[in-house]
Amino acid sequence: MTEPxxxxxxxxxxxxxxxxxxxxxxxxKGDPVVSRDGRKIRLFYHExxxxxxxxxxxxxxxxxxxxxxxxx
Numbered sequence: 001m002t003e004p005x006x007x008x009x010x011x012x013x014x015x016x017x018x019x020x021x022x023x024x025x026x027x028x029k030g031d032p033v034v035s036r037d038g039r040k041i042r043l044f045y046h047e048x049x050x051x052x053x054x055x056x057x058x059x060x061x062x063x064x065x066x067x068x069x070x071x072x
Contacts, residue, residue: 007037010047022049 011033018027021043027033032047 005038008034009037010034013044018044020044020046020049022046 013027013029013031013033016026016029018033019025020027022045025046027044027046034045034047034050036043036045
């Protein structure tokens with residue numbers, strides 16, 4: 001049996017310098033965060049941004065919605 005590629009963990013940001021992959025805003029020290037760890041990368045999100053997302057598989061759909069809004 002293979003392990004999943006992504007592991008998801010929740011916590012509190014211990015330093016500044018990370019950027020939310022969903023809203024692109026800076027994550028402040030002490031903010032609740034969710035991190036998705038892959039084999040080579042770690043992605044950080046605001047907890048509120050993750051709760052708005054439906055599934056990581058829908059990232060392409062969400063991107064197309066954003067691009068469509070800009071073109072309108």
